[in-house]
Amino acid sequence: MRISEQAKQENRARILEKAAEIFTGKGFDAATTRDIALAAGLAAGTMFNYFPSKETLAMTMVTEALDQGQSDFRRRRSGKEGLTEEIFLFVASGLRRLRPLRPFLGPVLERSLSPFPRKNICPQGEVAHQKHLAVVQEIIVRHGFTQAPEYVAMTIYWSLYLGILAFWANDESPNQEATQALIDYSIRMFVQVISGTGANTGEAHAG
Numbered sequence: 001m002r003i004s005e006q007a008k009q010e011n012r013a014r015i016l017e018k019a020a021e022i023f024t025g026k027g028f029d030a031a032t033t034r035d036i037a038l039a040a041g042l043a044a045g046t047m048f049n050y051f052p053s054k055e056t057l058a059m060t061m062v063t064e065a066l067d068q069g070q071s072d073f074r075r076r077r078s079g080k081e082g083l084t085e086e087i088f089l090f091v092a093s094g095l096r097r098l099r100p101l102r103p104f105l106g107p108v109l110e111r112s113l114s115p116f117p118r119k120n121i122c123p124q125g126e127v128a129h130q131k132h133l134a135v136v137q138e139i140i141v142r143h144g145f146t147q148a149p150e151y152v153a154m155t156i157y158w159s160l161y162l163g164i165l166a167f168w169a170n171d172e173s174p175n176q177e178a179t180q181a182l183i184d185y186s187i188r189m190f191v192q193v194i195s196g197t198g199a200n201t202g203e204a205h206a207g
Contacts, residue, residue: 113125156190
């Protein structure tokens with residue numbers, strides 16, 4: 001029997017909901033697709049019609065959270081921010097939306113956003129990667145910083161961003177204050193590299 005589009009969306013939402021519960025309870029590595037399918041009331045084979053792997057399922061959650069963070073960023077930016085401040089706002093907005101996923105996020109990001117990407121395992125990781133860099137490039141162009149070649153600037157930025165994510169996933173400081181300091185330092189360094197100056201060194205940032 002053919003399933004309706006509404007039923008497909010309900011199944012997808014239920015899979016994501018149950019997967020988040022199981023990943024949080026058991027940990028990402030210990031959780032299995034069978035666990036998730038059973039919790040969602042679906043056959044394992046049926047679940048694979050929605051998400052071809054556990055990594056893709058988890059990265060779908062990450063991508064959707066980052067999309068929400070991007071919307072938050074666009075809503076919050078005033079247009080008066082300097083380059084450093086605007087990138088900080090973008091990164092912080094994404095982390096704020098990722099916070100509910102933080103209990104199981106470390107191994108997900110390690111596998112799916114690694115500097116040594118395995119696109120065949122999780123194409124969704126590459127989607128998140130490209131979406132994020134597109135916004136950063138948009139911000140850089142908006143502020144007229146074009147001295148560094150695009151591929152150099154983006155490679156430097158992505159390396160710094162992955163370091164921020166890795167640190168944040170394990171940051172036990174109150175309200176992840178240590179991560180905020182790392183974001184601030186990393187972005188300032190990035191701006192100096194791509195501009196060849198110490199520009200924007202006195203800006204205050206939104207938390």
